[in-house]
Amino acid sequence: MRNTPIRNALLNVLAQNKKPLTPQEILSGLEKKGFKANKTTVYRQIESLLEYKILNEVNLADRSKRYELSDEHGHHHHLVCLECGSIEDVELPEDMKKQEQLVWKKTKFKVLQHSLEFFGVCKKCG
Amino acid sequence: MRNTPIRNALLNVLAQNKKPLTPQEILSGLEKKGFKANKTTVYRQIESLLEYKILNEVNLADRSKRYELSDEHGHHHHLVCLECGSIEDVELPEDMKKQEQLVWKKTKFKVLQHSLEFFGVCKKCG
DNA sequence: GAGTAAAAGCAACTGAGTTGCAGGTAGTCA
DNA sequence: TGACTACCTGCAACTCAGTTGCTTTTACTC
Numbered sequence: 001m002r003n004t005p006i007r008n009a010l011l012n013v014l015a016q017n018k019k020p021l022t023p024q025e026i027l028s029g030l031e032k033k034g035f036k037a038n039k040t041t042v043y044r045q046i047e048s049l050l051e052y053k054i055l056n057e058v059n060l061a062d063r064s065k066r067y068e069l070s071d072e073h074g075h076h077h078h079l080v081c082l083e084c085g086s087i088e089d090v091e092l093p094e095d096m097k098k099q100e101q102l103v104w105k106k107t108k109f110k111v112l113q114h115s116l117e118f119f120g121v122c123k124k125c126g
Numbered sequence: 127m128r129n130t131p132i133r134n135a136l137l138n139v140l141a142q143n144k145k146p147l148t149p150q151e152i153l154s155g156l157e158k159k160g161f162k163a164n165k166t167t168v169y170r171q172i173e174s175l176l177e178y179k180i181l182n183e184v185n186l187a188d189r190s191k192r193y194e195l196s197d198e199h200g201h202h203h204h205l206v207c208l209e210c211g212s213i214e215d216v217e218l219p220e221d222m223k224k225q226e227q228l229v230w231k232k233t234k235f236k237v238l239q240h241s242l243e244f245f246g247v248c249k250k251c252g
Numbered sequence: 253g254a255g256t257a258a259a260a261g262c263a264a265c266t267g268a269g270t271t272g273c274a275g276g277t278a279g280t281c282a
Numbered sequence: 283t284g285a286c287t288a289c290c291t292g293c294a295a296c297t298c299a300g301t302t303g304c305t306t307t308t309a310c311t312c
Contacts (some may be wrong), residue, residue, distance in 0.1 A: 001289090002277085002279075002289060003278075003279090003280055003307085004277080004278070004289095004290065005293080006290085007290090017149065022203075022268095023268080023269080024267090024268080029139055030206075032292090037257085037292090038291065038292050038293070039187065039268090040269090040270080040271090040291075040292070040293080041291050041292070043268095043269065043270080044291085045290090047239055048290095049290065049301090055219055057187075059144070059185055059186075059187060060185075061183075061185060061241075063267085063268075063300085064267095064268065064269090078233045079179065079229065079233065079237075079306075081235075088233060088235065090229055090233060090235075092228060092234060093228075100244070102218060103205065103216055103218075103220055103244060104183060104186045106208070106216060107205065107214060107216060107249065108247055108249040109205045109207075109214065109216075109247070109248050109249060109252075110246045110247045110248075110252050110295085111205075111244045111245070111246040111247040112208065112245055112247065113238065113244075113245045113246070114242065114243065114244045115187075115241070115242070115243050115245070116246065117241050118226070118229060118235070118237045118239075118240045119236065119237070119239045119240065119241070120236045120237040120238040120239070121235070122235050122236075122237040123233065123234040125285080126234065126235075126236050127258085128257095128258060128259065128261065128309055128310070129309075129310090130258090130260085130307085130308080130309070132259085132260075133259090148299095149299080150298095150299080157254090163260085163261090164260065164261050165300085166260075166262080166298090166300090166301080166302090167259075167260050167261070168297095168303080169300065170259075170260085171260095174259095189268095189269085189298085189299075190298095190299065190300090217268070224282070241312080
């Protein structure tokens with residue numbers, strides 16, 4: 001994996017944004033920095049950064065998937081405000097371990113990952 | 127909301143399938159039953175059935191969203207097998223109430239819904 | 253059975269994501 | 283330093299999901 005200007009700029013865009021971004025948002029973030037990147041390039045960078053586990057894919061109710069730096073914080077979940085669309089992070093202590101064990105007990109399904117997102121009303125809008 | 131043949135057939139398709147279906151899968155399910163429905167119709171039916179809370183939208187890592195009957199079982203979560211793609215349901219006792227309260231305490235974000243899906247290896251593939 | 257509001261169909265469109273190929277560039281090694 | 287090569291980037295054309303506007307059909311009401 002090469003150290004290219006676009007890849008650095010892309011990581012920079014993600015680092016400067018607190019919320020997970022869609023490929024389109026990344027693209028316009030790059031443009032704001034003066035990089036006129038092609039969307040194919042953005043998709044391919046995302047793909048390769050995902051393989052290297054540098055990025056983390058987030059599935060909110062959106063049309064596009066979103067991406068965030070995976071080392072930014074530890075494992076966490078998202079709070080999506082249904083009014084203003086803002087996205088915050090939360091970490092939950094001891095997280096989902098118990099639930100995952102319960103799933104195993106009930107169904108013999110071996111959980112490797114989970115995705116947990118909360119939807120509601122944020123502090124500002126509440 | 128009218129009681130039309132297509133709407134009934136669509137609900138039937140969903141009732142006969144255990145896993146949540148994509149609009150495309152619903153469409154071909156209808157065709158198997160001999161209804162040559164239009165995709166616009168399927169999307170509009172889904173939209174209106176969602177409004178009436180008859181359907182439930184499920185966001186797995188797929189490209190399309192999936193839909194299931196909401197009264198079929200109580201509130202539950204999905205186990206998506208990363209090997210064979212099968213989807214099972216699980217119910218978790220007392221569910222996420224504690225986590226939602228914790229979110230409120232930490233962030234003053236009022237949780238209205240959550241989405242929790244598990245990814246891993248199913249009993250058959252394990 | 254007539255009227256009408258909702259539902260269905262059709263075609264054309266949008267927008268996200270993908271693919272194939274040609275050209276460019278970072279990193280390596282002499 | 284220069285050349286080689288594998289990887290990266292750009293472009294254009296494509297696929298596929300979902301949407302829109304408009305017309306036609308149909309379920310329900312009276």
